[in-house]
Amino acid sequence: MNPVFDANSPVGVLDSGIGGFSVARAVQQLLPAEQLIYFGDGAHIPYGNHPEDKIVAMARYMFSFLEQKQVKALLVACNTISCVIDRCADAVSCPTFNAVQAGANAVSRLDVEKVGVISTVFTHNSRCYPQRILAQSPKKLVVLSCGCPDLARLVEHNLGDPGGMAAVEADLHQELDHMVYDDHIQCCVLGCTHYPLVSDTIEKLYPGLPLIDPAQQMAQELRAYLTRSDLLRNAGLPGRLDVFTTGDVDEYALRARQVGLDPVNSVSYYPPMSLD
Template sequence: MFHPSDPIGILDSGIGGFSVVRQVQRTLPGEELVYFGDGAHIPYGNHPEDKIVAMARYMFRFMEDHHVKALLVACNTISCVIGQCEGEVSCPTFNAVQVGAEAAARLSVDKIGVISTVFTHNSRCYPEGILARSPKKLVVLSCGCPDLARLVEHNLGDPAGMAEVEADLRLEMDGIVREGIQCCVLGCTHYPLVADSIRRLYPGLPLIDPAEEMARALKEYLEGERLLASDDRLGGLTIYTTGDVKEYALRARQVGLERIGSVSFYPPMTL
């Protein structure tokens, strides 16, 4: 049984899920949030499937121990294997691929681009999810980016590092942009953190941010189940990471996260 005062859990392979936290704080400012970023094992998209599933289950159990009333699986790579994590948490889960595919399928376009990690690309989760939900025939062009998530993770806010991020964006995106895509799904939660760079490189290209869709879906669920936190106070944010605590604290401030109570280390799963 859940209570409105219970926290909401958000998990990701690294700092990318901060893009989801940012949207949830804007949409549901009264909610308490618990964040888990598995920085020790980033990028998830370069791991084999069995390791991704094991790491996901490790984080799911962490969230179950914290009695979250809803879990947002920000990591697109984990979203592709979420069916193998059933039973690890008792609360409802919302995943990035599901809401991102639904948002893309609603658009009045004929050609959609997707940029993601290599694992997400190879799984075909986005193309299959979009095509299954679309009422019309679409072309979906997917691009797997082996280095982009890592570059964003470690270079956000550093002008010299961001030049490397933008060079990698051009390397990965030029091909699908030349194919005439009419929008692009940001199929990794790290990518919305550099959305301004993408817009500067490809002006006029609409971007679909699953983080926004997840926040909206969460709000609808909480309202329907009468689980919204009281609006008489602002909710806080507790961050756990298997990575560098100081770096996570810095990145959280850089992306504009609010009401950060603590940033703590949590032991990583041994692979």
């Protein structure tokens, strides 16, 4: 075991915005005693619309912040960053778990032949989901991927607003209808952490379509790692969540409550990386 870490060291979670709250929520539900530090780069959302070099630089900026916090494990909730993880992971000394690999691991256990993936445009164009799903699967699959340029932003800014959710539903129809009704996918990977925050809406629009949320898989893989490394925090201790954002502090505090994070001990501003 790395002597820098112990059971009371925090777990880091990072994302381009509030989407990673779905991962933090899964960890709180599975490991309620853990202390979490969340970083959401709200100033630069959506990551999927940035060029790769900028994504890598912004990711390394967040990685360095969490390395300073001496996290014992880092959950890379952002699927877009997960696609360039090989260019970022050296910025932290702890193990990293990423959403794309978790999603591929989850699909590999399913008895399906045709898989759909919705994600940001960058994640779609990278082909990282089809590549990893096909590499993990024990049998031949058809993997259909769709890049959604606006969906993450719409979820980020309209969650909890009935009027705004109409725009989310319209965008979902535009992006998913063809895969569900024409291609007849048998499950859909939510390839951006913002999407599980509106999974109830997706289930309403497409009843019976199984949804794959990498957040659940990531939480399970984290528990397995902490258990075998003797880094699980004492189950009798209270958990903690401290949120840092380059975006709007009040909005992040509101969204944290809306998605059911509990506890949320603090929400603080952190200056964004300059893109000049």
